[in-house]
Amino acid sequence: MAQPQAAPWQTMLEENAPDLLKNVAGVREAVLQEGALSLKVKTMMTMLCDALLGHADGVANIANRARAAGATEDEIAETVGVAFLFGGMPALVTGANAFRK
Secondary structure, eight states: OOOSSOOHHHHHHHHHOHHHHHHHHHHHHHHSSSSSSOHHHHHHHHHHHHHHHTOHHHHHHHHHHHHHTTOOHHHHHHHHHHHHHHHHHHHHHHHGGGGOO
16 A cells, blocks of 8 residues: 655655665555555544544545545544544544545
């Protein structure tokens, strides 16, 4: 699943630890491909994780990738609901960034 633009952490690794970035990217590509779970579902799972971890910008960016992978607004809303169920209000507040466009 290629990102249109490198995240800041990727740029820092590219400049300072390119071998590590290559290894991380390889694992990422292996995991985030079509399989028993669709790319859309896996993308929404990563959005859920970012909501639980409090990464507001990540949630917003990943939600847009999920949309590009075919996720509906209802699917995104349900994913935010799951984040709330397991992470409480902090995850809900962060997850609401999925609707930021």
